[in-house]
Amino acid sequence: MTADFTTTITVGASVQEAFDAINDVSSWWGRITGSTTAVGDEFVYVVPGLHYSGFRVTELEPGRRVEWLVTGSYLDFVADKQEWNGSTVRFDIAEVDGRTQVTFTHDGLTADEECYDICTNAWGMFVNGSLKALIDTGAGAPYVFGGDEALTTEDHDALHRQVAAAGAGGTAV
Numbered sequence: 001m002t003a004d005f006t007t008t009i010t011v012g013a014s015v016q017e018a019f020d021a022i023n024d025v026s027s028w029w030g031r032i033t034g035s036t037t038a039v040g041d042e043f044v045y046v047v048p049g050l051h052y053s054g055f056r057v058t059e060l061e062p063g064r065r066v067e068w069l070v071t072g073s074y075l076d077f078v079a080d081k082q083e084w085n086g087s088t089v090r091f092d093i094a095e096v097d098g099r100t101q102v103t104f105t106h107d108g109l110t111a112d113e114e115c116y117d118i119c120t121n122a123w124g125m126f127v128n129g130s131l132k133a134l135i136d137t138g139a140g141a142p143y144v145f146g147g148d149e150a151l152t153t154e155d156h157d158a159l160h161r162q163v164a165a166a167g168a169g170g171t172a173v
Helices: 015-023 116-137 153-167
Strands: 004-011 032-034 042-047 051-061 065-075 088-096 099-110
Touching (some): 015 065, 015 088, 015 099, 015 116, 099 116
Antiparallel strands (some): 032 042, 042 051, 051 065
């Protein structure tokens, strides 16, 4: 058995500021639909033509932990398109030597998974780069779509319904 993907960043902000930044998903990862502010909230993240995933907030402990369950996913670049389904994304936040440490773990994303190299590279870019910048400077580097990739609110709503159907045993397309 191999370990789940984990990466850690250290920032100068408070644990609460880190917690707040993590929950501002659009400012560090990219456009989402839905909400991330309460346990039970659901949201969808999309990279048009490549990846989308639906999440349910399962844990929110201010200044300490954020956890999301992947309720449905579609990864266009691997054989098992729903490889992330049922996995968990977690951010553990702690003060260490007067600084804030954020440990990101994607439980279920192991070296045994086909998407491991691509997915860990992407998570590393967003967590170690964009989220860290957001916490440290107030400005992240989320993925932005334009031109033919631009998605309307209706597009996002349709994808949210597809993810929900996939999570309930339906088929996501």
